Amino acid sequence: MAESPALRVAVDMALCVGHGRCYELAPEIFGEDESGYCVLLRESVPESLSGQARSGEANCPEGAIRVESVG
C-alpha cells in the first residue's frame, strides 16, 4: 500500500536562482533543469521523505521552498 502524503511542497520559481542546495540535499524531491534551476519532482511527500523536504526548505538561501503539513 502506498504511503499517504504527509507534506506538500511548493517552489516559488520567481525566487529560485539556482543555488542547487535543494537537489543536492533532497534528490528524491527536487531535480534540476538544464540551467541548474529547481524542478519539483513530487508535490506530495510521504513521511519517509519528510526529512529531505524539510532539509530543502531550510537550506534554500532564497526561501523559495515552502513545505506544509497535509491534513
Ligand code: F3S
Ligand atoms: Fe533554487 Fe533554492 Fe534550490 S535557489 S535551486 S530552490 S536551493
